[in-house]
Amino acid sequence: MVKETTYYDVLGVKPNATQEELKKAYRKLALKYHPDKNPNEGEKFKQISQAYEVLSDAKKRELYDKGGEQAIKEGGAGGGFGSPMDIFDMFFGGGGRMQRERRDQKDHAVFTRRGEDLFMCMDIQLVEALCGFQKPISTLDNRTIVVTSHPGQIVKHGDIKCVLNEGMPIYCRPYEKGHLIIEFKWRFLFVNFPENGFLSPDKPSLLEKLLPERKEVEETDEMDQVELVDFDPNQERRRHYNGEAYEDHEHHPRGGVQCQTS
Structure with a gap:
């Protein structure tokens, strides 16, 4: 199952x-x-x-x-x-015509063409994802359009939205365009998180009231409390190196006679 x-x-x-x-x-x-x-x-x-x-x-x-x-x-x-x-x-x-377009056209820094549509990724901050935003986009015909997400409209990582008639002109229909398709990204790499201590001790409880409830853990006597510390890759490499050196010394002593056990 x-x-x-x-x-x-x-x-x-x-x-x-x-x-x-x-x-x-x-x-x-x-x-x-x-x-x-x-x-x-x-x-x-x-x-x-x-x-x-x-x-x-x-x-x-x-x-x-x-x-x-x-x-x-x-x-x-x-x-x-x-x-x-x-x-x-x-x-x-991708279709034959679309594949030919990709071969014939140079890559654009922002847009990828797919038929009459334009595709782009947009990075947003956490506050924008939760509270709304306005983002300007420079179009290929040298205009600036402003994309708006209203407060209360949650934009999740990977969400796809569409702006009608802001793609490429449609063949034989010069007054019609394809669409601009936007995929939103807010992986931790793109979210501008504040530094530790940016809130005074009394503020986290206020912030918590505005966010969805977190899952509480029912503690039992069998559970052990542990603390998180910052990970230092350099220190971790040194620890592994020292550990390997110690094991090497234990298993392959240099010189001398190995002790025998009876």
């Missing part, structure tokens, strides 16, 4: 589905909920892509069946998720 069936449910297949059944389900749903066709279904498209990415990989699927989504997020079998748009392109091959 599998631990959970969420990914299977997203694709509308059974836990014993074959790879062909998974491909068929993904193809149908990805085309239906692609941001180009359904700009307001970015979250659904992301869920479909994540489910297929895991279940189409034998190692990730086995890990998911045993430990659920949490096991994937904790880093097993590669950990994390790829870009939903990249998964879509790899599955459908």
